[in-house]
Structure formats: C-alpha cells, structure tokens
Amino acid sequence: RKEVEQDPGPFNVPEGATVxxxxxxxxxxxxxxFWYRQDCRxxxxxxxxxxxxxxxDGRFTAQLNRASQYISLxxxxxxxxxxxTYLCVVNLPNDYKLSFGAGTTVTVRA
Amino acid sequence: xxxxxxxxxxxxxxxxxxxxxxCAQDMNHNSMYWYRQDPGMxxxxxxxxxSEGTTDKGEVPNGYNVSRLNKREFSLRLESAAPSxxxxxxxxxxxxxxxxxxxxxxxxxxxx
Numbered sequence: 347r348k349e350v351e352q353d354p355g356p357f358n359v360p361e362g363a364t365v366x367x368x369x370x371x372x373x374x375x376x377x378x379x380f381w382y383r384q385d386c387r388x389x390x391x392x393x394x395x396x397x398x399x400x401x402x403d404g405r406f407t408a409q410l411n412r413a414s415q416y417i418s419l420x421x422x423x424x425x426x427x428x429x430x431t432y433l434c435v436v437n438l439p440n441d442y443k444l445s446f447g448a449g450t451t452v453t454v455r456a
Numbered sequence: 457x458x459x460x461x462x463x464x465x466x467x468x469x470x471x472x473x474x475x476x477x478x479c480a481q482d483m484n485h486n487s488m489y490w491y492r493q494d495p496g497m498x499x500x501x502x503x504x505x506x507s508e509g510t511t512d513k514g515e516v517p518n519g520y521n522v523s524r525l526n527k528r529e530f531s532l533r534l535e536s537a538a539p540s541x542x543x544x545x546x547x548x549x550x551x552x553x554x555x556x557x558x559x560x561x562x563x564x565x566x567x568x
Contacts, residue, residue, distance in 0.1 A: 354496070378554045389546060389559035390499070433498065437554060442487055442506045443514060444557065448498035 349373060350436050352447035359424050359454055366420040367450045369434030378437040379410055379417045383430045384449065390433055393419075424454045458482050462547050462560035469537045469567045477532040477563050479547030487550045488530035489514075489557070490522060492543040499546065505530055537567045 352369045359365045371379075379396035394401065396408040396417050407420040417436075421428055434447035460481045469475055481488065486507045491499040501514030505524040519541060521533045530549075534541060547560040 380556075382557075387544075387562075389561050390557075391559070392556045435557075442504055442512075443501055444489075446491075446499040448496060 349445040350434055350447040352434050352450045354448060354450060356451040356453050359452070361424055361426060361454055361456055363424050363454075364420065364422050365424055365452055366418060367432070367452075368416045368418045369436075369447050369450075370414075370416040371434075371436045371445075372415070373436075373438060374412075374415060375438055376415075376436045377439045379408075380435040380437075381406075381408055381417075381419050382433040382435055382446075384433055385430050393432065421452070424452075426454050426456060428452060429454045460547055460549055460558050460560040462545075462563050464563060465561065466564050467566070469534075469565065471538060471567060473537050473567075474533065474535050475537065475565075476534075477545055477547070477565075478529070479531065479560060480529045481547075481549040481558070482528065483549060483551070483558065484527070485549035485551050485558070486527070487552070488524065489548040489550075490520075490530070490532045491546045491548065492516065492541075493546060493562075494543050502532065502545075534565075537565075539567045541565065542567045 381393040382390040383393045384390040400409045405422045409418045431449040433449045489504045490502040503522040505511045508527045545563045548557045
C-alpha cells in the first residue's frame with residue numbers, strides 16, 4: 347500500500363464552482379501535512395499547511411481527519427488560474443523523508 | 457533571491473554515460489533532497505541530506521550517488537545512465553523537517 351494516495355482526477359469544473367478532493371495516508375503516526383501546487387512542467391510550491399483544527403486561506407480550505415487518516419482540500423469559487431496538479435505531502439515525526447502523493451489534477455474551464 | 461538553483465535544466469545522454477546534476481541553495485537550509493518525477497508516479501525521493509555531512513537513501517536510490525559538498529550544495533550523480541532514468545529531477549531544501557520545501561526548477565534528463 348502506498349504511504350500517500352490521491353485520486354488522480356482530473357476534476358473538470360466550471361469557473362465559480364466548488365471542487366474538493368482527499369488524500370489518504372497509511373501511517374497513523376504521521377504528524378505534518380501539506381498541500382503543494384504544481385503547474386505543468388514547473389516545480390511544486392507550497393499552497394498551505396494543514397493543521398489539526400483545519401485552516402482556511404482565502405478560497406482554499408484544508409481539513410485533517412485523523413480518525414479516517416485523510417486530509418482534504420476544498421477550493422471555492424474556482425478560477426481559471428486554479429488549474430494545476432495538487433500534491434499531498436505527509437511527514438512522520440522526526441523523519442526527514444516527506445512522502446508525496448501522485449497528485450490530483452484540477453482543470454477549471456471558462 | 458535565487459532560492460534553489462539546479463543545473464543543467466536539460467540534458468540528453470546515451471546509455472552508459474555519466475553525469476552530475478548540481479544543486480545549490482542560498483537560504484541556509486540544513487536539509488536537501490533529490491526527487492525524480494515520472495508521469496503518474498508523483499515525486500519519489502532518491503536521496504536526502506538531513507544536514508551537512510550526512511546523506512541517506514530514499515525510496516529509489518539505485519543507480520544514483522550523491523555528495524553534500526557543503527551546506528549550500530548537494531549533487532546527484534548518475535554513474536552509468538539507463539533509459540529508466542529518463543525523468544524530471546527536482547532538488548529541494550528545507551530548514552527543519554516540518555517547514556516549507558523549496559524546489560529548484562527541475563532538470564529534464566533523457567537517456568537514449
């Protein structure tokens with residue numbers, strides 16, 4: 347079983363729609379969680395960290411569900427510029443080997 | 457601010473040739489990483505260096521060697537390139553184990 351799994355999508359949504367997707371992780375001891383964004387043929391960049399209480403950054407909301415071992419990302423009022431691949435990243439305590447999911451592709455259409 | 461700089465950005469090799477990918481960061485980060493990214497596979501860790509003077513294997517180390525030359529530089533060497541090593545390689549750095557990973561722009565390697 348992979349350490350981090352994501353629905354690859356693609357999620358094709360119209361502008362203004364809400365899109366949400368999850369990332370599951372296998373190790374219950376995982377401590378740190380992140381969402382990265384990767385545009386086509388570019389390097390990944392941090393979108394947001396995921397805190398236990400959930401957190402919001404503008405139109406983006408991240409949630410952590412430790413009981414079911416998944417994190418989620420919700421994008422409200424989608425913009426064309428949100429089209430990208432979203433990578434889930436999980437880290438164990440005192441472990442430098444961050445684990446990446448394969449990514450979820452989101453395409454926002456006009 | 458340069459951040460993480462990788463060279464070369466593109467390279468074509470023949471099977472059996474060797475080459476070194478260079479990576480340097482100017483953020484005074486302790487930890488550095490080499491990942492490869494293949495379609496549908498996400499980012500897979502090749503090697504990492506938690507701090508200057510240490511290196512450790514990641515998920516897919518076979519066929520690669522690394523050198524943490526100093527705190528700034530972390531190089532990846534392919535001793536005898538194989539077509540299976542055709543990929544996009546990303547170098548990254550992080551201050552601790554839980555902060556933001558900063559990536560270089562990637563090195564696109566093709567092995568014929």
